[in-house]
Amino acid sequence: MTRTNENLAEGKLANQQADIDTIAAFSTPPGQSGLAVIRLSGPEAAAICDRLFRPYGDRFPLPSAMEGYTMAPGIWAEIDEVVLAAFRAPHSYTGEDVYEISCHGGNAVRQAILDSLINNGARPAEAGEFSKRAFISGKMDLAQAEAVMDLIHAESEQQTELAFAQLRGRLSQAVRLELDKLYGILAFLETLMDWDEEEARPEDRLQVSRDLVSSEESLKQLADSFRYGRIVREGLSIVIAGRPNAGKSSLLNSLTAHERAIVSDIPGTTRDTIEIDINMGGYLLHLTDTAGLAVKSDDPIEQEGIKRAQEALQSADLVLWVLSPPLGNPAELHDEMNTIREIQSRGQKLLLILGKDDLRATVTAEEDPASFAAEYLSDVPTIAWSAKREEDLASLRKILFSFIENDTLETDTKTDKTEEESSGHGIQSQTSAAIVTHSRHKALADKSLKQVLAARQAIDSGLSYDLIATLLRSAVESLAAMSGDDVSEKLIDTIFSRFCIGK
Ligand SMILES: Nc1nc2c(ncn2[C@@H]2O[C@H](COP(=O)(O)OP(=O)(O)OP(=O)(O)O)[C@@H](O)[C@H]2O)c(=O)[nH]1
């Protein structure tokens, strides 16, 4: 037996959990590529590789990069020349024996190798099964496992940074810190419960109340961080709306730096919604240009366009409403105001873009959007905009950064601050702050916050320590579910089934 085969056989001995299946899957996507990676994990992995891998032996001395890790070039049962990397339990991604076969990336080659693994005792891995095993063997907690998938799907710099921080345990550490605080309060409550009624001191109650306020604050910060976390993970949805011919498509083109949408002076040029994703300074933006609103139309195609525009508006994080000269007639202006107010009443943010500002000198006071906005929409954040002025794009970008990072529509852009300076004051600038990016985590943070709040109200109202401890235990349970302590098997299955095969 060669050295490689000895190593493989040892791995088998080290791993005799016969009731666990050995799983195999492609870790690289289908299609032709220079290389493809096939991953194998489980108690039989070593034995299977032992049967199918023929090392070149003395021709290539076996390199040994680190403990539990060996890599050897050889032949995979006469199919291809491959490199086999062994990550021996427990020093592997899943905590089991893991073997990675790098072969040539042709469909037939990769498939033949995977088939040979299956025919020799492995079974095809389910989506996310490798990561699920990593979670079960304690290699990472649930929040970290979820970050693996986010990192794979990350398309922007900020997405990558947040997912990586979560993978490194930033969120898990923050959760653990909060859990420790709650455990501390629970322990104190236990002591108080052991004491006799006569020994009860008001300062103890005050102490518990103060500790709960501190937990409340940190949990609230965690829950609130979801606004930013969601925007980074899912992208910011911006919908451009306004009357026909207002300059909506020109605004889209300016933001994307492409002639993406057709621009013409014929009102009704854009008939369908146009969606485009851009990366702005490391953030993902989903931009939607829409057909002109606030007009009556008998044309069924135009009507459908208006319906689609209205649907797009419903899901916007931010609406850029373009109001340009010439303004509509009084009835149209009334409709336009109503739509703006409806958007605001749904709790959505809206920035009024006073378009075609370069034409301002040529329009009368009645036609001037700025005068109209000052009189009727003075509470709405507003900027003057011309598609012909480069500095206006810089100002708009500053406003968008500030909206993402600080949740404000700060329209005073007449400062000398650069884009970088004007951003970076929000939650993301606290690089050590844990940021919630998944709605599952947000719901758990909210739930646990609610329970801590109820516990604090209970203690302030003089209710029994017993009741307060019960409420706190529920808070602990909700929080612990974030990192996956004490979560049901069904939830674990649901989370990992969203992963891709091979991860
Ligand atoms: N002077 C000036 N003209 C502009 C500006 N923005 C757009 N326009 C012109 O206004 C006309 C309409 O622009 P579009 O961007 O197609 O307007 P729209 O709102 O998308 O129009 P519809 O798709 O028909 O609803 C075009 O002739 C543009 O060149 C601007 O800032 N200044």
Ligand SMILES: [Mg+2]
């Ligand atoms: Mg258009």
